[in-house]
Amino acid sequence: MLxxxxxxxxxxxxxxxxxxxxxxxxxxYGSDLMSDVLTFVKSGSLLLTGLTNPxxxxxxxxxxxxxxxxxxxxxxxxxxxxxxxxxxIPLLAxxxxxxxxxxxxxxxxLSGGDDSK
Numbered sequence: 842m843l844x845x846x847x848x849x850x851x852x853x854x855x856x857x858x859x860x861x862x863x864x865x866x867x868x869x870y871g872s873d874l875m876s877d878v879l880t881f882v883k884s885g886s887l888l889l890t891g892l893t894n895p896x897x898x899x900x901x902x903x904x905x906x907x908x909x910x911x912x913x914x915x916x917x918x919x920x921x922x923x924x925x926x927x928x929x930i931p932l933l934a935x936x937x938x939x940x941x942x943x944x945x946x947x948x949x950x951l952s953g954g955d956d957s958k
Contacts, residue, residue: 842866842951844908844931847887850945853910853935857922862905868954869946871939874898882906883954889942894915898924912939
């Protein structure tokens with residue numbers, strides 16, 4: 842699914858300017874526990890989180906996450922935006938709650954990367 846499509850589905854705004862706003866996203870994962878992100882998220886994923894600090898971007902880089910979306914109307918700190926730009930990780934922000942975001946993306950058939958099926 843294209844980043845542009847995800848942005849529309851989540852009623853999210855792109856934060857900053859990134860090279861490829863139509864990046865292809867393979868999966869989505871929602872969490873505020875960065876230890877879970879490092880353990881469970883697969884590369885190429887979108888991360889939905891309510892955390893806005895720079896550690897989110899550092900974790901995203903380590904886990905090869907390609908997009909971070911801040912939920913619950915939260916806006917990232919300037920330091921977070923600058924680090925994301927440096928690492929070329931696009932940022933989105935939506936007023937929707939994480940549960941709603943996950944539901945909308947699942948309904949549009951974006952995988953959560955669940956191998957249990």
